[in-house]
Amino acid sequence: MAPQTQPVEQPEFDLRNYIRNIPDFPKPGILFHDISPLLRNADAWQVATGRLARVIAPWQPDILAGIESRGFLTAAPLAQRLGCGFVMLRKPGKLPGETVSLDYGLEYGHDTLQIQVDAIKPGQRVVILDDLLATGGTLAASVQLLRNVGAEVVGCSVMIELTGLHGRDKLDIPLHSLIHYEF
Numbered sequence: 092m093a094p095q096t097q098p099v100e101q102p103e104f105d106l107r108n109y110i111r112n113i114p115d116f117p118k119p120g121i122l123f124h125d126i127s128p129l130l131r132n133a134d135a136w137q138v139a140t141g142r143l144a145r146v147i148a149p150w151q152p153d154i155l156a157g158i159e160s161r162g163f164l165t166a167a168p169l170a171q172r173l174g175c176g177f178v179m180l181r182k183p184g185k186l187p188g189e190t191v192s193l194d195y196g197l198e199y200g201h202d203t204l205q206i207q208v209d210a211i212k213p214g215q216r217v218v219i220l221d222d223l224l225a226t227g228g229t230l231a232a233s234v235q236l237l238r239n240v241g242a243e244v245v246g247c248s249v250m251i252e253l254t255g256l257h258g259r260d261k262l263d264i265p266l267h268s269l270i271h272y273e274f
């Protein structure tokens with residue numbers, strides 16, 4: 092087996108080359124930004140998580156919260172790397188024990204996220220991670236849900252931001268994104 096090379100962080104390493112853009116998925120008119128090629132390329136994944144770690148570390152979080160399901164992909168390994176705890180924000184009916192829920196509006200319809208009531212100790216500093224910011228409804232609801240259980244939400248980070256949907260306008264905390272598309 093060839094020795095594993097240490098991926099070097101190069102500013103010119105363009106993560107967009109590892110995002111596959113698929114028209115009309117899951118519905119006509121949606122351009123789906125698929126992160127699967129990035130996840131399966133060891134160098135691209137190292138570069139992406141390294142860049143995320145450098146942004147998140149100065150926020151000095153105690154906890155990284157991942158939004159089901161693609162938010163788990165970055166939140167769990169980064170929590171381990173940064174010495175933080177990892178907390179799950181899940182879709183309804185998945186978490187055992189006492190939970191707190193928040194309903195939020197989507198472009199069409201609504202959705203719900205849940206957290207375990209004892210997931211956060213009062214005042215713990217939390218950074219929220221997800222794969223993608225579109226309308227911002229999911230992240231804005233996550234901020235509120237975490238505040239409802241006592242968190243101090245100090246920032247959020249996504250791999251992809253769709254700037255044309257102005258999701259960041261729904262947030263009152265710093266948002267960092269690695270890659271931008273208009274839609």
Ligand SMILES: O=P(O)(O)OC[C@H]1O[C@H](OP(=O)(O)OP(=O)(O)O)[C@H](O)[C@@H]1O
Pocket residue numbers: 158159160161162221222223224225226227228229230258
């Ligand atoms: O900014 P918004 O308009 O709220 O949309 C962004 C959300 O949509 C996707 O989640 P999805 O519900 O598809 O879940 P998944 O990660 O389980 O595929 C994505 O992973 C974000 O969580």
Ligand SMILES: Nc1ncnc2[nH]cnc12
Pocket residue numbers: 121122123124125223225274
């Ligand atoms: N355009 C998009 N691509 C990938 N995931 C999404 N989640 C919401 N909108 C999305």
